[in-house]
Amino acid sequence: MFRGVNPINLDGKGRLAIPARYRESINDHCDGKMVATIDTESKCLLLYPQPEWDVIQAKLDALPSFNKAARRIQRLLVGHATDLDMDAAGRVLVPAPLREYALLEKRIVLLGQGNKFEIWSEELWNETRDEYLLDVDSGAALPDEMQTLSL
Amino acid sequence: MFRGVNPINLDGKGRLAIPARYRESINDHCDGKMVATIDTESKCLLLYPQPEWDVIQAKLDALPSFNKAARRIQRLLVGHATDLDMDAAGRVLVPAPLREYALLEKRIVLLGQGNKFEIWSEELWNETRDEYLLDVDSGAALPDEMQTLSL
DNA sequence: CAAAATTACCCACTTTTACCCACTATTAAC
DNA sequence: GTTAATAGTGGGTAAAAGTGGGTAATTTTG
Numbered sequence: 001m002f003r004g005v006n007p008i009n010l011d012g013k014g015r016l017a018i019p020a021r022y023r024e025s026i027n028d029h030c031d032g033k034m035v036a037t038i039d040t041e042s043k044c045l046l047l048y049p050q051p052e053w054d055v056i057q058a059k060l061d062a063l064p065s066f067n068k069a070a071r072r073i074q075r076l077l078v079g080h081a082t083d084l085d086m087d088a089a090g091r092v093l094v095p096a097p098l099r100e101y102a103l104l105e106k107r108i109v110l111l112g113q114g115n116k117f118e119i120w121s122e123e124l125w126n127e128t129r130d131e132y133l134l135d136v137d138s139g140a141a142l143p144d145e146m147q148t149l150s151l
Numbered sequence: 152m153f154r155g156v157n158p159i160n161l162d163g164k165g166r167l168a169i170p171a172r173y174r175e176s177i178n179d180h181c182d183g184k185m186v187a188t189i190d191t192e193s194k195c196l197l198l199y200p201q202p203e204w205d206v207i208q209a210k211l212d213a214l215p216s217f218n219k220a221a222r223r224i225q226r227l228l229v230g231h232a233t234d235l236d237m238d239a240a241g242r243v244l245v246p247a248p249l250r251e252y253a254l255l256e257k258r259i260v261l262l263g264q265g266n267k268f269e270i271w272s273e274e275l276w277n278e279t280r281d282e283y284l285l286d287v288d289s290g291a292a293l294p295d296e297m298q299t300l301s302l
Numbered sequence: 303c304a305a306a307a308t309t310a311c312c313c314a315c316t317t318t319t320a321c322c323c324a325c326t327a328t329t330a331a332c
Numbered sequence: 333g334t335t336a337a338t339a340g341t342g343g344g345t346a347a348a349a350g351t352g353g354g355t356a357a358t359t360t361t362g
Contacts, residue, residue, distance in 0.1 A: 061265035079262045081154040
């Protein structure tokens with residue numbers, strides 16, 4: 001279970017150093033094999049341990065090919081999903097097409113989100129986070145599942 | 152399980168170099184024997200390992216011959232299906248009629264889609280992808296299978 | 303059957319990537 | 333506070349992959 005915000009620098013080659021505290025867990029869980037894809041709702045990337053992603057892709061692959069919405073999701077998610085291997089220094093190379101999508105340059109944020117990470121450009125993350133905080137005040141409608149949630 | 156975006160150049164002879172990371176899997180799975188056909192809903196091609204295609208063609212052949220829609224799909228898909236062999240350098244020659252259908256010139260994109268690849272002209276893929284990203288927000292009707300999907 | 307076009311196979315060049323090493327900064331220990 | 337160890341960062345290099353083209357064999361066409 002991943003959690004926490006981690007400000008990181010991408011190096012000149014587009015490599016992302018996974019913070020050391022996650023590495024053991026990642027090596028145990030998937031031998032350093034990860035899968036990155038795009039988030040379709042925000043300009044950020046999703047980074048899964050490969051076994052976690054394989055479950056999702058199996059579900060996506062099973063969707064009906066002649067349904068337009070299904071096809072669209074398959075093309076976006078599976079189409080952008082790329083295998084990444086951690087190197088000996090605990091780094092993964094983020095492919096150029098994905099970097100472009102999420103507007104990643106030097107300063108990025110790695111966000112632990114349970115079974116996956118999200119990768120944001122630092123600038124975009126800060127803006128998004130601030131918007132979220134404002135929205136909370138406005139008291140936007142919460143789905144039923146959340147009405148009973150106690151923190 | 153294929154996945155990922157791969158920008159590739161078709162060479163002057165219409166050959167497509169399969170990215171190295173897929174080659175071992177393709178050789179294991181079908182000894183380099185692939186089948187390409189058209190996608191009937193988008194101007195792109197579908198590229199299957201031969202055993203995967205054989206399953207699909209068997210289903211198509213079993214459709215009722217007197218149903219007009221079935222007949223049409225059979226003619227389009229089976230009619231355009233062409234055997235392709237990977238050469239020693241991991242390349243397949245994309246036949247001219249298929250290249251024309253999908254408007255393939257030099258810059259193309261090979262899109263992993265589970266049991267198959269899609270082959271797009273780079274320009275058309277970028278346009279299509281951008282449209283899809285806009286549509287996601289509009290929340291077009293999703294099939295039931297997708298309502299429960301959690302990423 | 304001959305000529306032309308196409309295709310398969312091979313080789314050469316260029317670009318990219320994986321792997322390794324070195325340096326710096328930060329944390330932890332004494 | 334000083335030292336040691338670990339983590340973060342950057343870059344060089346050898347190997348692999350991508351790319352392009354020549355030539356010979358095969359197929360197609362007139």
